[in-house]
């Protein structure tokens with residue numbers, strides 16, 4: 001109920017001000033988050049909560065199955081502002097096990113418009129079909145695919161002209177890949193970080 005939501009907000013705002021009288025006036029003047037989080041829209045994976053961060057500490061973009069579409073103006077606008085406007089140096093692509101978007105991408109059923117959105121995951125599933133076939137069961141296969149989607153997402157963020165430009169200028173921004181477990185509330189590092197030191201220029205740059 002919306003009225004319940006508004007009532008809870010009133011209590012929260014009141015409690016916050018009690019704890020720290022300057023809390024809202026401080027946050028209202030500016031934001032200086034250390035992290036840009038690109039995650040899934042799933043209601044069970046809120047960036048601030050699972051990362052233990054307060055408002056003002058993480059800049060967030062979320063979409064179904066945390067997919068990086070290279071022409072997504074929404075994502076690119078947020079990414080550019082994160083790197084160039086807010087000066088963020090830690091970008092996190094975060095997927096999660098048990099992702100409904102990943103599951104939908106593995107089903108031979110029509111889901112509507114979201115099937116267009118999920119196409120990169122279907123492409124990954126086809127490209128790594130042999131790898132994925134070693135998973136012991138369907139759940140493990142989807143979870144491995146969710147990890148692959150994060151690793152691919154990190155690569156795609158790194159390939160954007162925004163990151164290329166930053167690295168060319170010597171900015172030390174890094175892109176990390178994490179996966180969140182709905183069953184244990186833990187974030188795991190997929191060890192696929194790309195930063196200026198790891199980046200290999202393409203043939204065109206050489």
Ligand code: CO
Nearest residue numbers: 040042099100
């Ligand atoms: Co999801």
